[in-house]
Amino acid sequence: MFLDVSQLQVRYGQQPTAAVDGVSLGLRAGEIGVLIGPSGCGKTTLLRAVAGLERASGGRIVLGGETVSEPSRHVPAEQRRIGMVFQDYALFPHLDVGRNVAFGIDRLPRREREARVTEVLKLVGLDGLQSRYPHELSGGQQQRVALARALAPNPRLLLLDEPFSNLDVDLRERLAHEVRGILKAANATALFVTHDQLEAFAIGDRIGVMHEGHLHQWDDAYALYHRPATRFVAEFIGHGVFAPAQIRLDGQEVSVQTPLGRLQDVEECPLPTAYEAGLCDVLLRADDIVHDDDAPVKAQIIRKAFRGSEFLYTLRLSSGEVLMTHVPSHHNHALGEWIGIRAEVEHVVTFERGGGAASPPASGVARQPVSPA
Template sequence: MFLDISQLGVHYAGRSKPAVDGVSFSLQAGEIGVLIGPSGCGKTTLLRAVAGLEHANAGSITLARQLVSSAGVHVPAESRRIGMVFQDYALFPHLDAAHNVAFGLTHLPAAQRQQRAGEVLELVGLGNVHKRFPHELSGGQQQRVALARALAPQPRLLLLDEPFSNLDVDLRERLAHEVRGILKAAGATALFVTHDQLEAFAIGDRIGVMHQGSLHQWDDAYALYHRPATRFVADFIGHGVFAQAHIEQRGEDVVVHTALGDLTDMLECPLPGAYADGLCDVLLRADDIVHDDNAPVKAQILRKAFRGSEFLYTLQLQTGETVMAHVPSHHNHAIGEWIGIRAEVDHVVTFPRETGS
């Protein structure tokens, strides 16, 4: 593995709990990893530890087979050959784009500096802005100049800390796709921090979900959404609810009874003995619920959010439980109206029933 983090702990003086607690994951060369989670979950602290800006109190960080952090080892940040792209871009306002990019290339002769700056500006699609100053560039262009500057010295690893947070929402996801293409074209290994799921899905090969200093799951986007390892991941990623369920062994088959009817795809479902009396909560995503006027189960529309091609309906069953559903926008039903719904669940994901659920 190119980047290997093992049982990493970072503890700030005066705090009762570690900011990063026993985190382990790895990246292969050329992979893009993303850390996502709510504010204060430890993702930026972890990134800073990889950069060498925070000391490890436990565990280890290995980069290209070199131990760079442990309780007894700390390779300084400037010796790690790591590039960083910050939230505010940190461009020098008095330097044009080419000189911003060449800033970290002082070890090269002037002609080579100029050539390398030109190469990476071309790579990020800004071959025509060499002489423009930061204030003459759009937010997206400034972000790409910052990326070019970080790539110019050919770092072993690139770290990006919420690099799109200052951009408008529509631009973020598009730029995330573009940055992914740039990093892949450069053959870069990168670790990215964000709180935005769409950014994470757009850019990451592997995504880690953090909460209260712990890494709950390190996986691809599909697995995080359809096979969440913990209840927190299930709740944090995507739209969904937890509905009461009862798992029953019926001959050789396992059946999951819910207020929406019996769920049938049991390939990955635990046996009834996994839960006391087979009682559990099942995860129902908005795309697991299908609007069907002929379905026997009816639900009342509590809320609706227009998303252009679809509505996101929040629905209440006669049992009092709520579910969410994506419904094509030409099905424009009124709040308070009752509609037919059915479950189409490809991956039955269950968790222990919460007290009071």
């Protein structure tokens, strides 16, 4: 691993709990990692510890084969060769774009410095704007200048702390895709902090979900969504709810009884013995619930959110359970209306009924259904 964080702990003063507690993660050279989680979960503290701006109280950080942090060693931030892009970009308003980008490479000979500025500005799509000032640029262009300045010294690692949070929502995801392309073209290794899932999915090779100082899962986006490691990850990523369920073994076939009826022919499912009497909570995501006027199960629309190509409906069954579903936007049903729904669940993810945030799914969740004898 190019970046190897092992059992990292960061504690502030005499606080009873650590801001970062036992976190381990790794990035290969050229990979982009993203840390995501609610406010106060420790993701920015972890980023600052990797940068050397916070001293770790335990664990180890290895960067490019060099140990930069452990109990007996703390390499100062300025010696770690790490570039940073901050939330507010931190551009110098009295310097033009060229001089902003050149700020960290002022020790290079003039011709070499100018060539490097031209190179990174071209990389971020701002070639020819060297003489502009920050106030003459759009928010997206300012963000690119900050990125070019961080890349100019050829850092070993690039750290980005919510760099799109000052931009409007429509621009964030598009810019995240563009920044990913820039980082990949530069073969940069980067660690990114955000609270926006769409940004995380757009930019990250590996995504870490943090909660109360702990890293619950470090994986790709598909695994986070379909194979969450804890109940918190299942609830935090994507749209979904937990519904009471019972796993049964009918002959040689495993099925799951839910408020929507019986789930059958699922690719993966734990055995009934994973829970007492097979009773559990099943994760039902919005894309697991299909709008079908002919379905026998009906649900009432209690909330609707227009998303352009689709609505996100929040539904309530007659039994009281609440579900969510994505519906194409030409199906514009009214609040209070009852619609037919059915379940199409391929990845059955279940948890102990009423379990806590750190509860893992049942062991054996990757087991294929029992084949008929």
